[in-house]
């Protein structure tokens with residue numbers, strides 16, 4: 073990679089005192105015992121940082137003080153790092169100066185935002201300069217949306233290698249098994265995530281969040297994505313008798329990322345983009361709920377998402393007071409799952425892809441740890457390490473999705489982060505499908 077030359081730090085975790093940031097720091101500390109990783113924890117308050125990390129038994133080898141309101145501190149941080157992992161949200165409010173500092177210093181940048189209108193802004197403004205500089209600006213790189221993004225990219229590559237065909241339809245199902253014991257509200261969402269949701273609702277262009285093509289710059293490709301793969305919010309039947317609810321916590325994020333990855337891959341390889349139909353959902357299983365009860369729950373979850381979509385499309389005069397009330401009375405920064413509620417989660421993703429000619433393949437993922445706040449921290453840490461290593465990821469810069477930035481060759485590395493990907497179920501199309509495709 074041309075841009076990132078010698079630095080004294082491989083990875084810096086900025087916002088390391090936060091609910092997710094402290095777990096990223098813990099993961100990097102663990103990894104540094106096995107490999108020569110040079111990492112630092114960064115935050116606006118060194119004492120608080122030390123106190124928070126101390127409480128979870130983490131000692132950072134280097135501590136940097138940086139504040140999003142102090143551009144010089146951001147420049148100094150970025151100048152020392154190959155990769156900055158930014159955990160300071162809401163990103164709509166705080167992200168831009170960190171991105172600017174990284175780009176100016178020629179340092180790769182990664183964040184966890186799900187604030188899609190903000191990601192759109194960053195693509196519009198910084199994709200060109202970042203491509204020229206060979207700097208990777210990687211957004212939405214947590215549970216949302218690294219696993220689904222890599223899995224669908226892998227299916228697309230495999231279909232091309234195996235059959236020379238493009239994907240026509242992709243279904244993704246997520247299964248989550250929480251740890252035993254009564255669920256708590258803090259298991260579901262951190263204050264940081266809640267405040268980010270409020271920030272999206274306050275955004276001028278909040279409606280764009282429901283557009284599956286919001287992250288695609290080419291108008292023709294975007295129109296084809298909207299036609300082929302609109303985001304549907306209804307409860308529906310999945311594989312077998314599974315009842316599927318819309319993706320949690322938000323059904324609007326993964327589709328936008330996955331379609332951008334496909335468009336970026338097509339343009340990098342000089343092919344015409346061929347949008348596919350993408351659907352995703354959470355399997356309502358486990359427990360003793362009857363099938364009718366599952367449909368009722370899925371219906372209620374769908375209704376909630378329909379309500380949120382309605383709010384995103386409402387006039388700013390209505391949205392802004394709602395967003396500021398949410399930000400005031402909702403959980404604030406620091407609220408999140410207790411340390412003893414982070415382990416013990418098991419989750420799996422199954423991707424079933426079908427090519428335009430009817431050939432089929434599956435990609436599986438088995439993972440553990442709280443998806444949002446422990447698995448996310450581990451996979452972000454591993455992604456940061458990969459980006460810091462020469463030659464470990466594709467040699468390209470720009471405002472990129474996780475799969476475009478990391479490539480699929482690295483998926484085995486995520487085993488260390490407790491994510492086990494496998495590809496299987498390659499099945500040639502039935503004769504009838506072969507006939508349909510004219511082969």
Ligand SMILES: NC(=O)c1ccc[n+]([C@@H]2O[C@H](COP(=O)([O-])OP(=O)(O)OC[C@H]3O[C@@H](n4cnc5c(N)ncnc54)[C@H](OP(=O)(O)O)[C@@H]3O)[C@@H](O)[C@H]2O)c1
Pocket residue numbers: 086087088089090091092093115116117120138139140141159160161162163184185186212213214215216217262263264265266268404405406407408444445448
């Ligand atoms: N994509 C995903 O799957 C995923 C998963 C998890 C989280 N997220 C996102 O990640 C973000 C962080 O979530 P979280 O729950 O970890 O948040 P959090 O606990 O509120 O942490 C926020 C961090 O930002 C720091 N900070 C705030 N203002 C700052 C400033 N002016 N300068 C420097 N640092 C500042 C805080 O430092 P202090 O401690 O000093 O206040 C804290 O370290 C949210 O936007 C959330 O939506 C996404």
